[in-house]
Amino acid sequence: MTDPRGEGANFAVGGGRALSGGGETRRWGVAGVGLLLSVLAGALYVRTLAPSVMPGDYAEFQMSAAVLGVPHPTGYPLYVLLGKLFTLLPIGDVAYRVNFSSAVYMAGAVGTLYAVAVRLIGLAGLRRMWPAAAVGAGLFAVAPIVWSMSLVARSYALNALLVGSVIFALVSWRQSGDARWFYASCLLIGLSLVHHGTTYLLLPAYGFYLLFVEVERHRGSIEHRPIRRRVLGALWFVVGISPLLFLVYRFIGGSPYYWGNPTNWKDFFNLLTGGPFQDQVMGYGWGSQLERVAFGIGELSGQYTPVGIAAGVVGLAVLWRVRRPEAALVSAMMLGNFLFAMNYSLVGYLYFIPTYLIWGVLMCIGLAWLCYATARVLGRVSWGALRVGVSLMGVALAGSIIYMSALRYPNIDQSGQKGVRDAALALLSSAPRGASIYLDWEELSVVRFYRLVYGMRTDLTLHSGDPSDWAKGVYCDLTSGTAAYVGTFAGAQPPLIARDFALQDAPVGWRVTKVTNAGLYELPACGTCATCR
Numbered sequence: 001m002t003d004p005r006g007e008g009a010n011f012a013v014g015g016g017r018a019l020s021g022g023g024e025t026r027r028w029g030v031a032g033v034g035l036l037l038s039v040l041a042g043a044l045y046v047r048t049l050a051p052s053v054m055p056g057d058y059a060e061f062q063m064s065a066a067v068l069g070v071p072h073p074t075g076y077p078l079y080v081l082l083g084k085l086f087t088l089l090p091i092g093d094v095a096y097r098v099n100f101s102s103a104v105y106m107a108g109a110v111g112t113l114y115a116v117a118v119r120l121i122g123l124a125g126l127r128r129m130w131p132a133a134a135v136g137a138g139l140f141a142v143a144p145i146v147w148s149m150s151l152v153a154r155s156y157a158l159n160a161l162l163v164g165s166v167i168f169a170l171v172s173w174r175q176s177g178d179a180r181w182f183y184a185s186c187l188l189i190g191l192s193l194v195h196h197g198t199t200y201l202l203l204p205a206y207g208f209y210l211l212f213v214e215v216e217r218h219r220g221s222i223e224h225r226p227i228r229r230r231v232l233g234a235l236w237f238v239v240g241i242s243p244l245l246f247l248v249y250r251f252i253g254g255s256p257y258y259w260g261n262p263t264n265w266k267d268f269f270n271l272l273t274g275g276p277f278q279d280q281v282m283g284y285g286w287g288s289q290l291e292r293v294a295f296g297i298g299e300l301s302g303q304y305t306p307v308g309i310a311a312g313v314v315g316l317a318v319l320w321r322v323r324r325p326e327a328a329l330v331s332a333m334m335l336g337n338f339l340f341a342m343n344y345s346l347v348g349y350l351y352f353i354p355t356y357l358i359w360g361v362l363m364c365i366g367l368a369w370l371c372y373a374t375a376r377v378l379g380r381v382s383w384g385a386l387r388v389g390v391s392l393m394g395v396a397l398a399g400s401i402i403y404m405s406a407l408r409y410p411n412i413d414q415s416g417q418k419g420v421r422d423a424a425l426a427l428l429s430s431a432p433r434g435a436s437i438y439l440d441w442e443e444l445s446v447v448r449f450y451r452l453v454y455g456m457r458t459d460l461t462l463h464s465g466d467p468s469d470w471a472k473g474v475y476c477d478l479t480s481g482t483a484a485y486v487g488t489f490a491g492a493q494p495p496l497i498a499r500d501f502a503l504q505d506a507p508v509g510w511r512v513t514k515v516t517n518a519g520l521y522e523l524p525a526c527g528t529c530a531t532c533r
Contacts, residue, residue, distance in 0.1 A: 034133075045338075058154065059153075062157070066094045070259055072259045114134060117132070140360035145356065155195065170329065174209075187240045282343045290492075423508050438485065441464060487509070
């Protein structure tokens with residue numbers, strides 16, 4: 001056995017070369033395990049996948065993919081364009097197909113995490129311990145937030161796949177020197193930036209790593225004419241960010257749905273840069289940073305348990321010891337993502353997923369080193385004891401993944417979530433022609449989905465906004481003979497509606513049957529204080 005003291009050191013048990021002892025068969029076997037992990041994760045996600053339309057942002061993404069619309073900032077053009085392809089699949093309804101895309105993306109992220117971990121484990125000189133990568137990838141696959149975001153139409157699964165792919169391409173570029181990995185890195189970084197705005201926080205890590213590799217190659221006189229490669233890399237980056245043209249095309253040419261209905265270029269760039277949500281960044285203030293760090297660590301522990309955190313710390317220490325450029329890369333990436341997610345006041349816990357992916361890689365390295373240390377101890381006793389010890393460790397770790405999957409399954413499973421779809425269809429089928437429907441964002445997105453995707457009930461007038469402003473509109477509807485419905489808002493009746501109108505239970509909310517406080521709305525002689533004016 002050899003000790004991994006330098007970059008690229010090999011670790012072999014019983015002779016042979018790392019991963020190459022046994023030729024191509026072993027290499028294909030390692031790749032086959034990664035493919036199997038992705039398939040198993042995908043099967044789990046599809047089994048628990050949400051079967052149809054879901055409220056709020058979920059419905060907005062499902063609808064935008066189907067009609068090539070533009071969802072909320074930052075527009076997510078790559079997600080929409082890829083989602084459109086998924087809507088063409090002959091499975092389920094349109095909403096299910098977009099949900100299915102998340103399962104595919106996250107299953108790919110699981111395989112990518114495994115590939116990154118195998119590569120870094122090998123570069124750390126622990127190549128015979130590559131099965132540890134399967135354990136870390138499995139733990140990532142069944143982490144509660146990761147699993148739950150694989151079942152619905154949201155942007156996080158594709159973001160995880162892209163972030164993992166960038167890491168793999170960058171590390172492969174430095175290791176192999178093959179320019180194709182450099183081009184792939186540039187393309188993937190561009191695609192990642194276009195897809196999710198938080199990726200801008202990872203740019204310093206990408207930039208410094210690429211700069212380090214350039215300096216390293218220059219000092220080693222590895223490449224005499226790098227200009228051509230750099231120019232091609234820049235072109236591939238431009239290709240990566242080209243989906244932004246879709247947002248421009250829809251802005252100029254019109255779209256069935258464009259969030260915020262931008263009317264000028266200032267509005268357009270405000271959406272592109274996430275302007276409407278910028279007040280959520282650093283939403284907790286500088287004085288709360290220690291509390292927010294504790295929150296972030298608690299979220300990480302909730303995904304991997306304290307044992308997983310400990311394994312990741314070991315992995316990070318090992319990586320810093322033997323592969324400092326890669327350690328700096330993943331540390332800087334994780335720091336940027338972690339600091340943003342812990343301070344983002346709007347569902348910030350969902351933004352930790354890139355951190356979970358990187359920590360999963362570190363866990364793999366930590367487990368590989370622990371296996372290596374165990375092998376050294378048991379190997380002094382006998383090779384039989386080594387085999388038994390490693391086998392028992394593998395069985396225990398695999399069993400822990402299965403146990404956590406079974407434990408979390410009932411709370412994460414979305415396969416029975418049909419209530420939103422059924423209630424929306426019931427409302428659309430029962431509402432009289434020309435009715436006015438007042439809904440909050442969660443419900444409005446669902447009704448809008450059926451209107452734009454399936455062309456249902458275009459005769460209905462939809463209202464949203466602040467429920468405290470609904471009362472005057474409802475009064476005017478009733479006095480003009482228009483049927484009016486109000487939807488649930490935070491699970492309760494809008495206070496002014498409940499005070500001034502009689503309500504009857506209806507799908508999604510209530511039908512307004514009559515005015516009970518007409519005096520508050522009737523136009524007085526002076527005409528200055530009419531509520532419905």
